[in-house]
Amino acid sequence: MNEFRHIRHQPPSQLTKPRELVLAVPKMQSNVNLARIVRVAGCCGLTHMLVEGNPKIDATIARDSLQQITIENHRTLLPALRRWRESGRPLVGLEQAEGSISLHEFRFPRQAVLVVGHERLGLDGDLLSQMDHVVEIPIYGRPFSYNVATATAMALYEYCRQYPEG
Amino acid sequence: MNEFRHIRHQPPSQLTKPRELVLAVPKMQSNVNLARIVRVAGCCGLTHMLVEGNPKIDATIARDSLQQITIENHRTLLPALRRWRESGRPLVGLEQAEGSISLHEFRFPRQAVLVVGHERLGLDGDLLSQMDHVVEIPIYGRPFSYNVATATAMALYEYCRQYPEG
DSSP states (O other): OOEEEEOOOOOOOOOOOOOEEEEEEEOOOOOHHHHHHHHHHHHHHHEEEEESOOOOOOHHHTTTHHOOOOOEEEEHHHHHHHHHHTTTTEEEEOOOEHHHHHHTOOOSSEEEEEEBBBTTTBBEEEEHTOSSHHHHHHOSTTSOOOOOHHHHHHHHHHHHOOOOOO | OOOOEEOOOOOOOOSSSSEEEEEOOOSSSSSHHHHHHHHHHHHHTTEEEEEEEEEOOOOOHHHTTTHHHEEEEEHHHHHHHHHHHHHOEEEEEEOEEOOETTTTTOOOOSSSEEEBTTTTSOHHHHHHHHOOOEEEOOOSSSTTTOOOOOHHHHHHHHHHHHHHTO
């Protein structure tokens, strides 16, 4: 018998610097995926997202992440991404692509915009060509395709692992 | 413009050894969460899961992970977990608990059983006390609680990062 005991209301890990990762999400097929992405972004301490269009974000899924995260809605992502990039945030796409780097090996810039793709279509070609880096998560088995919210969670986890204090 | 190009049917990363991580899932509140867990386990190359009870696994979510993963159903998990442990697989619980280690710092045994908890109740106290290790994922913001399938995905990602070839 080991001495593990539940902590139901764990205090959050403290950031000593702000979380300077911005997350950009294109129009999605499923608002459930979008809301799940917002929730995990909140848990990872993010405070800023770019969302294409003006989709409804289901608060029963996203919970109170919406009180922490400012969501910028844009008719199309490209001009907004260009502005963020010009202000010094490299664009990091999450996609299976030629020229990509494995997420296991990628060193995130601390200030960056992580851009995820549509469930079925992935990152639009016009966006993909604007990325400074493309990272890809190794897949070892069936169905050979991560759900987009799952992949986003893995990428955010990796970012937090590299910047545990912000 | 960079030279990234979509690869829609990326070949999987090759394992040079079998994936010897087993995943154990208690009775869940949501079969959607269970099916999402099965899908990500499949993508990570797992071939064996223990599932409490005999829940329906939604194949529209889990996809063909079910052709790769052998699912052992058990009325209760504890006796099965004890057998796996006696055969040399330490039990690693994923839970917020006193005595836990951060997933950022935990070195997984290559052969292990990862045990996740119920959405609301977490890992049952009887199971928790049997764990050899408890790992916990740092949380930095609201809602201060990862969805169980999201947390499982992060833990599986970390395992694969440590054992990229099996």
